[in-house]
Amino acid sequence: MLKSMTGFGLARAANTNISVSVEIRSLNSKTLDVNLRLPKNFSDKELEIRNLLNQILERGKLNVSIDIQVIGEVKPRVTVNTPLVRAYCQQLRETAIAAAVPEDDIFRLAMQLPDAYIYDTAPDENAAKDWALIQETFKQAALACDEFRIKEGNELSGKLTEYIHKIGTNLNAIATHDPERLQNIRTRIRERIAEVVSDEHFDPNRFEQELIYYIEKLDISEEKVRLKLHLDHFMEVLAKDETPGKKLNFISQEIGREINTIGSKANDAVIQRFVVEMKDELEKIKEQSLNIL
Known part of the structure; x- marks a missing residue:
């Protein structure tokens, strides 16, 4: 299940002593970064809350605010x-x-x-009950934020699928055009061979080496296969992994390498246009994948 790191959660609760409101706002981050300040009388519980947020939200920059209001008469300590x-x-x-x-x-x-x-150093008889309420309110706010992330993640999944599909469409267009490109290359090579062979300084051994190098330099068959595999892998991870953000980012880097190599090796204006389209979609993928848990 894909989750965005952008989220919002709000929870409210009350007992006979206090009313509690907890608000969590989440943004993308490589790690869990929690901005939290508990009331002074509960400051020793901060680690508990951080662990709770870590269990539910895992990663992201969290801005957490809490408001506690006392109900009824306050007994001075x-x-x-x-x-x-x-x-x-x-x-x-x-x-x-x-x-x-x-x-x-x-x-x-x-x-x-x-x-x-x-x-008054006697234990506050309401402290345990109040803390249980505060802790549960934090949990409900975190769960609400997580639900928000899931909803955002579903929208992200649709966008990423669309971007990958467009790259695949351009890759198919390249594959369709490639035979014509190769035929043009063969024609140019034949013309060049005719010129070179007629030269009195023609060296057949060196010519053969340069010809092989030239053909290998222009061949994009392997790059097309690898790019298709990376696109399939991306979709597989998107569908199956629970927290695919980092992995999708790595795969998108591999996709970028293959697209760049195709662009540099093809030496063809038509293919360059397809490459530009693929790069445009890839930038969208990279931008969105940074916000995926």
Whole structure:
């Protein structure tokens, strides 16, 4: 199943304590690149979320945002040690009077003294429930993004099939025209042979070597066969592999080599036009294959 690396996923959920919204936007990347910032009280869970995203989305540049809203009254985790602060204020006031100094900012000073605050270190009974909700919301957003990628992948598959078909059509046109090209080459060779043989400095051995070299240089039979095999291989990988992106990119490079070789060896204006058409379709394939998982 072909998947694009372009995707979008949004999920929302809530319990009696919090409401959660997670949004994932995905772009193409050679690796998994996650841009994520969890709330401070859940920052130690970031690796868990990254592993979850890796399992579902595998590769791509992910921009992840999360919004958490507290429902109802919030119980503070820090309270003022009122009796102790009152005692601090009393002592500071008495000291100021005894020392005959102003009593300014006594309360501020008292709040800076040891144990002026009481920190609730007991485990938050809702933390586990809230984290389970957050984790599930991330999962649903990732699955939604994956579904988006599958839909985009189906569209990409259709485009790539069309591009490969057009290259194949041009290859067939080259194969149809090639006998005429070869006949033109034979005619030129015969004319050239007639000129060379009549030359008094004619060297038959060297002429034979150059003739063989010339014929091999212009022969595109092997390139046509290899190009057809690469096109078939591309379609096979496109249909069967679950994550074919990198492999399709490699195959498209091989397709490009054969097209370039045909263009350079053919030495024919008609074939050059077909080669230009094939190169145009190949560029589209290369561009699209970079966005395939």
